[in-house]
């Protein structure tokens with residue numbers, strides 16, 4: 292494996308084989324598998340899980356890693372092509388990223404959406420510009436429209452807990468004080484479709500996912516035997532659900548317009564998951580969220596602290612799933 296950028300670059304069987312490898316490494320640790328190997332991690336945006344789970348996973352396989360957070364103890368990196376660099380940025384990614392790649396055996400990059408131009412973010416313009424100049428194995432640590440490491444961990448988490456591969460997953464928009472990127476909802480809807488699930492995107496008006504994301508998920512669903520649709524009706528969407536996956540994202544109708552988005556979400560405080568949401572769901576319906584999450588804004592304490600919540604297992608599986616990726620890439 293040379294790149295891990297998008298689950299869609301792999302067949303369903305290849306993803307299942309990666310999850311099998313993750314489980315194998317959990318049961319039979321290989322503490323020398325990546326001895327002498329170095330992973331570089333570049334974070335243009337903050338992280339808790341991605342940063343710690345990659346470093347821990349690499350160490351558990353006998354390798355080592357370094358972390359760069361541009362502008363925090365290192366030069367601030369310019370990402371815009373053609374920029375006149377007479378401001379805060381001291382170095383361009385066109386030099387900085389290949390230099391970092393030259394020090395390691397694989398590189399991971401986190402670069403969130405710019406959040407101004409939907410078409411530009413859908414095209415992964417910023418991430419692609421860096422991917423093109425990396426000649427080493429490359430891992431997407433979350434880009435504008437994707438978070439494949441989260442999705443791999445979520446797929447494994449559902450398998451671990453025997454959530455049926457053909458079960459029903461409801462991806463629900465939930466409240467947040469400001470617009471957040473579309474990476475996790477886009478990756479989740481695709482992952483669940485690829486897993487063969489009945490996927491419902493539950494969201495208020497103004498928060499429909501972009502057509503390109505829904506079409507990509509529908510294509511995955513059609514080859515895996517699943518389905519993808521949208522709904523604004525909570526009771527109908529959640530009826531019989533095996534998983535409620537909550538996520539915050541910005542209005543696609545007002546993409547890049549923070550004020551219009553804020554006005555739209557002003558009256559949506561009831562989009563905070565409470566125990567009553569599960570009334571018509573499967574009795575064993577799980578609650579998922581990629582974390583970080585704002586308690587009692589997006590999800591009530593009573594849900595996060597209940598036995599339905601598997602958020603900590605998802606976070607743990609970031610490490611186990613990524614160890615399989617690193618092992619396949621570098622061993």
Ligand code: CP
Nearest residue numbers: 338339340341581582
């Ligand atoms: N879910 C996730 O990617 O967490 P971090 O932003 O903390 O890495």
